Amino acid sequence: xxxxxxxxxxxxxxxxxxxxxxxxxxxxxxxxxxxxxxxxxxxxxxxxxxxxxxxxxxxxxxxxxxxxxxxxxxxxxxxxxxxxxxxxxxxxxxxxxxxxxxxxxxxxxxxxxxxxxxxxxxxxxxxxxxxxxxxxxxxxxxxxxxxxxxxxxxxxxxxxxxxxxxxxxxxxxxxxxxxxxxxxxxxxxxxxxxxxxxxxxxxxxxxxxxxxxxxxxxxxxxxxxxxxxxxxxxxxxxxxxxxxxxxxxxxxxxxxxxxxxxxxxxxxxxxxxxxxxxxxxxxxxxxxxxxxxxxxxxxxxxxxxxxxxxxxxxxxxxxxxxxxxxxxxxxxxxxxxxxxxxxxxxxxxxxxxxxxxxxxxxxxxxxxxxxxxxxxxxxxxxxxxxxxxxxxxxxx
Numbered sequence: 001x002x003x004x005x006x007x008x009x010x011x012x013x014x015x016x017x018x019x020x021x022x023x024x025x026x027x028x029x030x031x032x033x034x035x036x037x038x039x040x041x042x043x044x045x046x047x048x049x050x051x052x053x054x055x056x057x058x059x060x061x062x063x064x065x066x067x068x069x070x071x072x073x074x075x076x077x078x079x080x081x082x083x084x085x086x087x088x089x090x091x092x093x094x095x096x097x098x099x100x101x102x103x104x105x106x107x108x109x110x111x112x113x114x115x116x117x118x119x120x121x122x123x124x125x126x127x128x129x130x131x132x133x134x135x136x137x138x139x140x141x142x143x144x145x146x147x148x149x150x151x152x153x154x155x156x157x158x159x160x161x162x163x164x165x166x167x168x169x170x171x172x173x174x175x176x177x178x179x180x181x182x183x184x185x186x187x188x189x190x191x192x193x194x195x196x197x198x199x200x201x202x203x204x205x206x207x208x209x210x211x212x213x214x215x216x217x218x219x220x221x222x223x224x225x226x227x228x229x230x231x232x233x234x235x236x237x238x239x240x241x242x243x244x245x246x247x248x249x250x251x252x253x254x255x256x257x258x259x260x261x262x263x264x265x266x267x268x269x270x271x272x273x274x275x276x277x278x279x280x281x282x283x284x285x286x287x288x289x290x291x292x293x294x295x296x297x298x299x300x301x302x303x304x305x306x307x308x309x310x311x312x313x314x315x316x317x318x319x320x321x322x323x324x325x326x327x328x329x330x331x332x333x334x335x336x337x338x339x340x341x342x343x344x345x346x347x348x349x350x351x352x353x354x355x356x357x358x359x360x361x362x363x364x365x366x367x368x369x370x371x372x373x374x375x376x377x378x379x380x381x382x383x384x385x386x387x388x389x390x391x392x393x394x395x396x
């Protein structure tokens with residue numbers, strides 16, 4: 001494999017998966033250096049050949065986690081395997097499956113993971129009796145097979161409707177035998193790093209179990225250890241580096257408050273309703289009148305009917321509210337403005353932005369609000385963009 005071929009594969013498939021970018025040029029190394037190595041937390045170096053002396057650098061600020069380094073190694077292993085295919089055109093077709101193959105390898109190389117992801121790709125382009133197909137399949141390493149295999153049932157139309165993608169799932173063994181089903185109860189407290197509507201599925205995915213979900217929008221989600229870890233959205237796979245995202249969401253300083261904001265970002269992202277959150281840093285609350293109209297302030301002298309209604313509904317700090325209520329308030333047209341302690345300053349507020357601001361209304365509002373602390377825009381297509389001092393920090 002040449003350096004150009006490696007750069008192309010990294011840019012097209014691995015960089016989007018890790019929300020990273022490939023740096024121009026190369027850096028030197030010894031022939032004995034490992035094929036994938038961490039140069040520093042924010043830089044991972046990758047060689048095109050085992051004995052090569054040049055490495056391409058994958059960069060992300062802040063740095064990569066140990067699990068992401070392991071995922072990069074799995075990606076390169078699959079890339080090397082696929083590159084052994086006979087001709088260039090065939091390799092190019094195979095490369096489109098590279099992220100899913102790397103994910104399967106990263107999850108233990110289980111046959112069931114590969115089988116389910118292939119079937120989800122088929123179902124995402126189909127309907128069943130006019131409706132989008134939703135499905136949830138759980139892989140349990142401790143389950144006992146009952147004889148039938150996934151390959152057998154996937155040939156039958158009924159397989160598209162034997163789980164609902166929210167709180168029921170088909171349970172299979174790692175080697176693709178059907179074991180049974182699960183009818184699940186949602187965790188009422190809500191898990192930290194999971195869209196609220198998928199709490200029940202995520203709660204099941206614990207103790208070595210893996211859950212895979214296909215939703216009505218054709219998105220694929222993978223859960224392990226009670227967390228969302230991968231999702232294919234907008235045609236690209238993404239790894240969720242939850243701790244990294246949380247570290248970047250400052251202000252606020254309070255961990256529980258930041259977790260509440262992040263939870264709600266996931267809820268809005270997967271509900272596809274869109275939203276905007278602005279957190280005012282300590283000492284800057286007096287400047288909020290520069291970006292929010294007086295009528296939108298919940299505790300201002302002349303609140304609107306909307307502001308009075310929201311004030312009556314909340315009765316507490318953002319982090320103390322039920323996640324469902326937070327989601328409903330964030331779905332209002334306009335921005336949610338919070339102080340550094342979690343008090344709701346405004347909800348559904350129209351943010352004053354400069355004429356000629358780039359991007360849509362939510363982008364302009366998040367950037368303007370970030371001048372007072374932190375601005376977050378959740379797009380209707382699901383992307384979460386975080387701004388500080390009017391500069392984008394990361395996209396999830």
